[in-house]
Amino acid sequence: MAESLRVLLVTVDYPPPPGGIQTIVKNLERGLKQLGHEVEVLHVDRGDFDWLVSDLVPRPQWYYSIDGITSRDYIYMNAVYRRTVDAITTFDPDIVHGMHVMDWPAIVAAREQEIPTVLSTYALELGNRPLAARATRDVDIVHALTEFTESLVVNVAPDTVRTEIIPPSIDIDEYQRTVRETNTNGRGPVVTMSRFVDRKNIETVIKAWTQLDNDVRDGRELVVAGDGTNREELEQLVFGRDDVRFPGWVNGEEKRKLLAEADAFAMVPHRDGYDVEGFGIVYIEAQAAETPVVGSKHGGAPEAIDDAGIVVDDEDDPETVADALRTLLVDETVRTTKLSNAADRIRDFDISTVAESHVEMYNSVR
Incomplete structure (x- = not known):
């Protein structure tokens, strides 16, 4: 067996709230543990965190x-x-992985202890160019x-x-089990799912x-x-x-069952500068x-969809989207x-497969 690593994941987002980063972090934690690595998650919620009086003092090192x-x-x-700093003292990690550019201070703390670092990036947060430039300057490798x-x-x-480049992961086996257990006889729904x-x-x-024509929607x-x-x-x-x-909101088994019952899924987001689907x-x-x-066609969505779906040219035209749905x-x-x-292609996104790619990335900077 390869050497076991001690990985400290520092994140602004973590379940139970739903969201892409929450899913990415939780599945990475789970995958690394499945592979026999030790993982500690340090979750500091930007909207609700414990602070000390000393934290109120501005420090030049965070001026971006x-x-x-x-x-x-x-x-x-x-x-x-x-x-x-406290987590490094108690956990003694081999790698510190910041899951967002706002976790830049974790990168700095790790570098001070000569611990290798990784920083995950998505899309919207990179619109804060001064912060992104500082964070990516200080890290060993950007994911x-x-x-x-x-x-x-x-x-x-x-x-x-x-x-x-490493994509997000999901539990493929859980989805395939849900597919086997779901009655898909008859016409299933069309599903869309996201923040409104x-x-x-x-x-x-x-x-x-x-x-859509009545005969397509019927049932x-x-x-x-x-x-x-x-x-x-x-x-x-x-x-x-x-x-x-x-x-x-639907999550867990309810979400898997809804998607397994569906005859098609559609989500056609816009792009507004850096505010774009980093993956989907x-x-x-x-x-x-x-x-x-x-x-x-915007952002990372075409890479997530690849040749397993239809990418529309005009996401603002209902008839174009309807034509794609009708085809499917x-x-x-x-x-x-x-x-x-x-x-x-779906196995490329399984939790253990993606976790193995992260381990290879970690070892490349040690």
């Missing part, structure tokens, strides 16, 4: 821009630094989810930055559903899973219809549930091909 002072980010960074994320890193990082915010563009999926429903600030507006789009359902784990979750997907729901040749393509 005027915004970093006026937003009082330095208080959070003082707390992350202090708690990382990017996709080639798209890597391109954003290169735009903000020093020329000497070293990057490694402008960028996710859920309204176009809803409008696309209403443009099916559109399930709009999730929640957020736009919920009331989205519900108004389908007021009075009985073929659209809003179940709220739900595309992979749908593929693992043997459900073909429709997505947009009606054209058995296309549907079978997309599902076969998903089966050929």
